[in-house]
Structures are given as C-alpha cells and as structure tokens.
Amino acid sequence: MGDVRHVAVLGAGSWGTALAIHLARKGLKVGLWGRDGGRMAEMRAAGRNVRYLPDAPFPATLTPVDDLDALVSTADRVLLAVPSSGFQDILHRIAPRLSGRGLVWATKGLDLETTRWLHELVLEALPGDVHWGVASGPSFASELGRGLPTALTLASPDPVFAEDARAWLAGGTLRVYTSDDVVGVQLGGAFKNVLAIAAGVSDGLGFGANARAALITRGLAELMRLGVATGARNETLMGLSGLGDLVLTCTDNQSRNRRLGLALGQGQGMDEAVTAIGQAVEGIRTARVAVAKAAALEVDMPICRQVYRVLYEGLAPTAAVEALLSRDPKPEF
Numbered sequence: 001m002g003d004v005r006h007v008a009v010l011g012a013g014s015w016g017t018a019l020a021i022h023l024a025r026k027g028l029k030v031g032l033w034g035r036d037g038g039r040m041a042e043m044r045a046a047g048r049n050v051r052y053l054p055d056a057p058f059p060a061t062l063t064p065v066d067d068l069d070a071l072v073s074t075a076d077r078v079l080l081a082v083p084s085s086g087f088q089d090i091l092h093r094i095a096p097r098l099s100g101r102g103l104v105w106a107t108k109g110l111d112l113e114t115t116r117w118l119h120e121l122v123l124e125a126l127p128g129d130v131h132w133g134v135a136s137g138p139s140f141a142s143e144l145g146r147g148l149p150t151a152l153t154l155a156s157p158d159p160v161f162a163e164d165a166r167a168w169l170a171g172g173t174l175r176v177y178t179s180d181d182v183v184g185v186q187l188g189g190a191f192k193n194v195l196a197i198a199a200g201v202s203d204g205l206g207f208g209a210n211a212r213a214a215l216i217t218r219g220l221a222e223l224m225r226l227g228v229a230t231g232a233r234n235e236t237l238m239g240l241s242g243l244g245d246l247v248l249t250c251t252d253n254q255s256r257n258r259r260l261g262l263a264l265g266q267g268q269g270m271d272e273a274v275t276a277i278g279q280a281v282e283g284i285r286t287a288r289v290a291v292a293k294a295a296a297l298e299v300d301m302p303i304c305r306q307v308y309r310v311l312y313e314g315l316a317p318t319a320a321v322e323a324l325l326s327r328d329p330k331p332e333f
C-alpha cells in the first residue's frame with residue numbers, strides 16, 4: 001500500500017485538530033483542513049486552534065490549509081473528522097480524488113435521513129480501489145491533544161488496510177487495536193451518545209450513582225439488542241468502542257452529550273443548552289436515528305426512546321424517568 005508520509009485531516013473541530021496534532025507529533029506531514037477560511041488563517045497565525053484546543057500548540061509539521069482539493073490530491077491518506085451532519089457532503093466532494101488513497105473516518109453517528117451506517121455511504125460514494133476504515137473509542141479530544149494515553153479501535157473489512165491504518169495512526173500515547181467488525185465499532189460510537197444524554201439527565205435531576213450505573217448497564221443492553229439485529233459482535237460492544245466509550249461519556253463532564261443531559265435535567269431549555277455547549281452534540285441527531293432503527297428492526301430501546309421524547313417532544317425529564325421505571329417487569333436477560 002506504500003509509505004505513509006502525508007496525511008490529510010478533514011474537519012478542524014476539536015477531534016480533527018487533536019488527531020492532526022497527534023499525527024504531526026509522530027513526525028508525519030499533516031494538512032488540517034477546515035471549511036472556515038478565516039479560522040484556518042487564525043490557526044496559521046496562532047500556531048494552535050484557539051477556539052477548540054487552545055492549550056495544544058501545533059507541531060512544525062502540521063499546516064492548517066484552505067484548499068480541500070489540493071490537500072486531498074497530494075496526501076497519502078485521508079482522515080475524516082467532521083460531524084455526521086457534514087459527512088455525506090465532504091465524502092462526495094473528496095470522492096473523485098481518493099483513488100489509490102485510503103480513507104479513515106472518526107465521525108460518530110449515522111446518516112440522519114436514511115439511517116444508514118456511514119460505511120454504507122462510503123461504499124456507495126467511493127471507487128472500488130479506495131480502502132477504508134473507521135476509528136472509534138473512548139477519546140476526549142483535549143486529552144489526546146495534551147498527549148495523554150488513549151486507545152482506539154480501527155475497523156475495516158480489509159485486514160491489510162486495517163494494519164496500514166493502525167501503523168500510521170498509532171504511536172506515542174495512542175494505542176490502536178484492529179477489528180473487522182465495521183458495524184459493531186460504529187454502533188457503539190454512535191449510540192453511546194444518546195445514552196450519555198440520558199446519564200446526564202439523571203445526574204442533572206440529582207438521581208445519584210445507583211441510577212447512573214443502572215442507565216449505563218441497561219443502555220449497554222440496548223446496544224447489544226441492536227447489535228444482534230444488525231450483525232454486530234457482542235465482544236465489540238464490550239470493547240473500547242462500545243462499553244469503553246459508553247462509560248467515558250456517561251461519567252465525565254468533558255462529554256458534550258452528557259453536558260446536554262445535565263443541563264436539561266437541571267431545567268435548562270434545549271436551545272439554551274445547545275448554544276451554551278457550542279459544539280457538535282451528536283446524540284441529538286442519533287436519538288432520532290435510534291428511534292427509527294428500533295422501530296424498523298423491532299428492537300426494544302426504551303432509554304433511547306425516552307431521550308428522543310425529551311429532546312423532540314418536550315417531555316419533562318422527570319416524566320421520562322417515570323416512564324422508564326413504570327414499565328412492565330421482565331427478566332434481566
């Protein structure tokens with residue numbers, strides 16, 4: 001597959017920036033592209049992403065760039081880290097230039113309108129000679145940006161490409177495991193965001209550690225039921241991209257999804273809470289996808305359903321909890 005010396009990182013939010021810094025620290029030449037030319041100029045001048053990761057200076061081999069086509073045409077590999085709302089658009093823009101290169105994405109979510117997995121969009125958009133994979137796991141951008149130890153899973157249907165991607169992604173403080181469970185790795189990364197909102201709501205209401213642990217565990221049961229219906233493997237859902245990321249985002253206030261839930265549980269309105277966070281909160285879109293997938297596949301996902309009702313139907317958080325607690329009794333497994 002050839003030597004990897006130059007990586008294009010697309011999406012200059014907190015995650016794209018942290019990944020770009022990490023790769024550049026390893027000595028790779030990195031072009032970081034963002035859609036806002038003014039912000040990219042600001043990053044070039046400041047030598048850091050002042051808005052999203054102000055405490056992580058750019059290594060010398062990281063260049064913020066404006067020209068997407070030029071960057072993708074010259075890079076050996078492309079790492080896509082835009083929110084799921086922008087995934088399809090950027091994928092189509094870069095697809096004609098991806099021949100012979102490899103694509104990894106680090107976006108967590110599904111396509112909202114069609115509820116398709118991102119790899120299904122990739123399969124449809126890309127020429128057959130483009131190898132691809134998805135990276136996911138418990139990984140707050142600011143921690144990777146500060147060089148703190150982090151572990152991810154890289155899933156690809158092609159074991160040779162999985163090893164290729166592992167080799168250029170991993171190193172320094174980032175450990176990367178490989179997998180061929182493309183659906184399982186995406187499932188955990190996407191749907192844990194909905195459950196993190198639920199955990200935040202519970203903590204915002206002051207419900208305590210028992211309730212949080214119950215939500216994490218029963219949330220994992222929902223992921224596993226969806227996994228059975230979609231062909232994901234249980235061990236993947238028990239791994240870094242499943243349970244690992246679920247625990248991280250349900251328990252730590254660095255999670256934007258958890259913070260949204262906290263704000264709602266404390267009585268803040270949705271618009272106010274989203275504006276205050278000011279960054280991607282993927283669980284909002286994914287709650288809609290969860291309800292649609294659960295209905296289409298006849299999978300019981302009561303926690304995701306109540307999150308959806310709080311976000312989209314104006315249900316009071318206390319009423320959502322009551323609805324969960326008053327369901328008919330059933331065996332745990």
Ligand SMILES: NC(=O)C1=CN([C@@H]2O[C@H](COP(=O)(O)OP(=O)(O)OC[C@H]3O[C@@H](n4cnc5c(N)ncnc54)[C@H](O)[C@@H]3O)[C@@H](O)[C@H]2O)C=CC1
Nearest residue numbers: 012013014015016035082083086107108139140141279280
């Ligand atoms: N921040 C984190 O700790 C982690 C984030 N992720 C995932 O990475 C993805 C990106 O999230 P963040 O960087 O955290 O979001 P962010 O809110 O920090 O930044 C989003 C960036 O994407 C840009 N953007 C939005 N729509 C776009 C479009 N259509 N085309 C091009 N650029 C667009 C925005 O201008 C902004 O620069 C999400 O799917 C998120 O779940 C995954 C792991 C960790």
Ligand SMILES: O=C(CO)COP(=O)(O)O
Nearest residue numbers: 137138139140255256257
């Ligand atoms: O996915 C993440 C960590 O793995 C980031 O979580 P939030 O999007 O909730 O901040």
